[in-house]
Amino acid sequence: MSAFLPAIILVNPQMGENIGAAARAMLNFGLTDLRLVTPRDGWPNQRAVDMSSGALDMMPPVQIFETLVGALADRHYVYGTTARTRDMNKPVSEIRDAAVQFFARARNKQNIGFVFGPERTGLSNEGLALCHEIITVPTNPDFSSINLAQSVLLVAYEWFRVQGHEVNIGNKEAFAPHEKLEELFVRLEEELERGRFFRADDLRPTMMRNIRTMFMRAQFSEQEVSTFHGIISALIGNKTRKIKQTGGLVRR
Amino acid sequence: MSAFLPAIILVNPQMGENIGAAARAMLNFGLTDLRLVTPRDGWPNQRAVDMSSGALDMMPPVQIFETLVGALADRHYVYGTTARTRDMNKPVSEIRDAAVQFFARARNKQNIGFVFGPERTGLSNEGLALCHEIITVPTNPDFSSINLAQSVLLVAYEWFRVQGHEVNIGNKEAFAPHEKLEELFVRLEEELERGRFFRADDLRPTMMRNIRTMFMRAQFSEQEVSTFHGIISALIGNKTRKIKQTGGLVRR
Numbered sequence: 001m002s003a004f005l006p007a008i009i010l011v012n013p014q015m016g017e018n019i020g021a022a023a024r025a026m027l028n029f030g031l032t033d034l035r036l037v038t039p040r041d042g043w044p045n046q047r048a049v050d051m052s053s054g055a056l057d058m059m060p061p062v063q064i065f066e067t068l069v070g071a072l073a074d075r076h077y078v079y080g081t082t083a084r085t086r087d088m089n090k091p092v093s094e095i096r097d098a099a100v101q102f103f104a105r106a107r108n109k110q111n112i113g114f115v116f117g118p119e120r121t122g123l124s125n126e127g128l129a130l131c132h133e134i135i136t137v138p139t140n141p142d143f144s145s146i147n148l149a150q151s152v153l154l155v156a157y158e159w160f161r162v163q164g165h166e167v168n169i170g171n172k173e174a175f176a177p178h179e180k181l182e183e184l185f186v187r188l189e190e191e192l193e194r195g196r197f198f199r200a201d202d203l204r205p206t207m208m209r210n211i212r213t214m215f216m217r218a219q220f221s222e223q224e225v226s227t228f229h230g231i232i233s234a235l236i237g238n239k240t241r242k243i244k245q246t247g248g249l250v251r252r
Numbered sequence: 253m254s255a256f257l258p259a260i261i262l263v264n265p266q267m268g269e270n271i272g273a274a275a276r277a278m279l280n281f282g283l284t285d286l287r288l289v290t291p292r293d294g295w296p297n298q299r300a301v302d303m304s305s306g307a308l309d310m311m312p313p314v315q316i317f318e319t320l321v322g323a324l325a326d327r328h329y330v331y332g333t334t335a336r337t338r339d340m341n342k343p344v345s346e347i348r349d350a351a352v353q354f355f356a357r358a359r360n361k362q363n364i365g366f367v368f369g370p371e372r373t374g375l376s377n378e379g380l381a382l383c384h385e386i387i388t389v390p391t392n393p394d395f396s397s398i399n400l401a402q403s404v405l406l407v408a409y410e411w412f413r414v415q416g417h418e419v420n421i422g423n424k425e426a427f428a429p430h431e432k433l434e435e436l437f438v439r440l441e442e443e444l445e446r447g448r449f450f451r452a453d454d455l456r457p458t459m460m461r462n463i464r465t466m467f468m469r470a471q472f473s474e475q476e477v478s479t480f481h482g483i484i485s486a487l488i489g490n491k492t493r494k495i496k497q498t499g500g501l502v503r504r
Contacts, residue, residue, distance in 0.1 A: 025402055030392040055395060096413065138412065140282040143307060150277055153402050154409060160390065161348065188483075195486030211479060218470035221341065227463060231440070234447030235487035 004106040006159060007033040008152055009071045011127055012118040014040045020051025021149030023062075027055040028153075029160035035063045035071045040118075068115065068127055076110035080131030081151055082122050083144050092134045099158040114155050119148050176222040184225050185212055191236055256358040258411060259285040260404055261323045263379055264370040266292045272303025273401030275314075279307040280405075281412035287315045287323045292370075320367065320379055321434055327365040328427040329357055329471070332383030333403055334374050335396050341465050344386045351410040362427055366407050371400050381461040382430075384468055428474040436477050437464055443488055 008026055013019050013036060023034055036043060043064050049056050056062070065071040072078055079098065080090075105112050115131055117123030128134065137146060137154055146154075189208055198204040220228065260278055265271050265288060275286055288295060295316050301308050308314070317323040324330055331350065357364050367383055369375030380386065389398060389406055398406075441460055450456040472480065 021399060021402075024395075024399060027395040028391045028398050028402075053397065053399070058395065137409070139280050140412070143276075143279040143310065145305065146280050147273060147276060147305075150273075150280075150402065150405050153405060157389070157406060160392070192483060192486050195489055197482060197486035207479075210476075211483070214470055214472060214476040214479065218466055220466060224341070224462075224466040227459075227466065230449060231444060231463070232487060234444050234449035235484060237447055 004109060004111060005031060005033055006102065006106070007035055007071075007075065007111070007113040008155070009035045009037065009068070009113050009115045010039070010148070010152075011037045011068055011115060011123065012040065013116075013148065014119045015148075016041055016045035016047030017051045018119060018148040019045060020048035020053075020056065022152040023048070023052040023059060024055040025149055025153035026156050027059060029156035031156050031159065032059040033063075034059065035065060035113075037065045037068050037071050039064070068130055072113055072115075072130060074111055075113040077105055077133075078113045078115060078131045079133050079135045079155075080115050080123055080128045081135055081155070082117070082128065083136070083139070083146065084122070090128075090131065090134050092136060095135045095137050095154060095158050098133065098135045099162045102159045103162045114152075116148060116151055176220050176225045180222055180225045181216065181220065184228055185215075187229070188232060191232055195236075256361060256363060257283060257285055258354065258358070259287055259323075259327065259363070259365040260407070261287045261289065261320070261365050261367045262291070262400070262404075263289045263320055263367060263375065264292065265368075265400065266371045267400075268293055268297035268299030269303045270371060270400040271297060272300035272305075272308065274404040275300065275304040275311060276307040277401055277405035278408050279311060281408035283408050283411065284311040285315075286311065287317060287365075289317045289320050289323050291316070320382055321430075324365055324367075324382060325429065325431040325434075326363055327430045328362040329385075330365045330367060330383045330430065331385050331387045331407075332367045332375055332380045333387055333407070334369070334380060335388070335391070335398065336374070341462075342380075342383070342386055342469065344388060347387045347389050347406060347410050350385065350387045351414045354411050355414050363429070366404075368400060368403055377461060378457070381464050381468075384471065428472050428477045432474055432477045433468070433472065436480055437467075439481070440484060443484055447488075 008022065008031060010019065010022065016039075019034075019036065019039065026032065026034060039045065041047075043062065063071070102112060114135075115123060115127060117127060123131075135155075137151070139146065185208070188211070192198065193204075198207055215228075218224075260274065260283060262271065262274065265274075268291075271286075271288065271291065278284065278286060291297065293299075295314065315323070354364065366387075367375060367379060369379060375383075387407075389403070391398065437460070440463070444450065445456075450459055467480075470476075
């Protein structure tokens with residue numbers, strides 16, 4: 001496994017499904033070092049494999065330990081997770097605030113680890129005592145117990161998120177140049193006039209301003225301006241044809 | 253349910269376990285409005301109840317819909333989730349960057365919704381077309397498929413995390429609710445059909461999707477939706493009057 005990638009350590013996990021879901025969540029965010037301390041149902045575990053959606057096959061083999069001390073042997077800095085901020089003499093940070101350190105520690109060649117307790121009870125006081133720092137997630141106080149794999153996900157997500165993230169501003173087509181919009185609005189105004197949209201001449205400037213505003217917000221591409229022209233033609237064009245059929249007026 | 257709390261909408265979810273885990277994740281972060289569109293195994297679903305760890309019992313009843321359009325009827329602004337940022341002309345934001353708007357929209361009395369597709373396939377293009385904005389989560393490019401409930405967790409977590417961090421998204425008039433937009437698009441499609449806008453039947457879904465996308469970006473207010481109806485009426489209405497005058501066909 002890569003050096004200086006954080007390890008995820010699950011202490012006495014009960015459900016294979018949670019182990020598999022945790023592995024999937026880890027790999028979603030580039031973590032591959034999963035360690036289990038005395039998993040209830042032993043190892044390997046088919047339910048874990050099934051729930052991992054292939055992640056366990058892509059990751060280096062899970063390491064199994066008899067004790068948490070053993071699992072932490074090569075770690076330099078260890079974060080414990082708990083819903084309860086017990087009365088312990090340790091720093092307690094919200095996970096996001098702690099996250100800014102994660103990557104810095106890795107860059108400083110510190111091996112870091114995140115320790116998670118069993119589903120029902122969470123980390124014991126003995127387990128927490130082996131950690132340097134406690135990280136918590138702010139939750140609904142009336143329903144604060146987060147699923148084990150979900151907790152792993154949040155840690156992996158925050159870890160991944162602090163690595164110089166790239167911003168995606170979308171794959172948007174270039175906006176139409178202003179003159180194309182202007183043509184569109186001039187044509188629309190003509191057609192609306194023909195359709196007696198403006199109930200009074202003095203209302204017309206305000207109404208057109210509102211119409212321009214509402215459509216400009218969409219920031220049409222040139223293709224979309226063409227589509228809009230097509231819509232106008234379709235809505236008025238049928239008229240032209242039918243009127244021709246009845247021998248009536250021909251537009252323009 | 254509380255007004256202006258986001259709704260989580262799962263389209264055609266396959267696994268009851270994922271629905272239950274999603275409900276638990278929602279309640280962990282204070283969300284209680286869960287809507288399902290045609291869940292594969294029907295509703296209620298015992299596996300969902302089991303996996304929710306009591307969350308489904310504490311939340312208002314899950315609402316079931318036949319269509320995504322129905323599920324979105326009372327929403328003003330809808331975020332679609334997808335791992336793939338397809339070539340759609342919509343804003344694409346990383347979830348955390350979008351999150352700063354979530355709470356501001358609620359304060360501006362906008363009902364927001366988050367739409368998630370089925371486990372295997374994600375949201376269809378038709379589903380994405382109903383959304384105003386796409387949110388994505390940055391992931392390991394070699395293993396980017398996030399479990400459904402895990403995706404819900406990240407949205408709920410980011411939503412919870414930004415409460416209290418206010419941003420100004422402008423003093424915009426309230427957006428039209430989704431059902432008003434839907435009426436508009438349905439009418440427009442009918443009139444375009446009448447005007448022979450769709451050159452071939454098999455092009456029609458794609459063309460309408462593009463049209464929806466270009467106008468949804470404008471985020472019309474209810475007044476503006478009315479204006480758009482007036483524009484359509486004016487463009488086609490002149491025809492009706494003239495045809496009547498010549499003793500010809502009467503529309504509808």
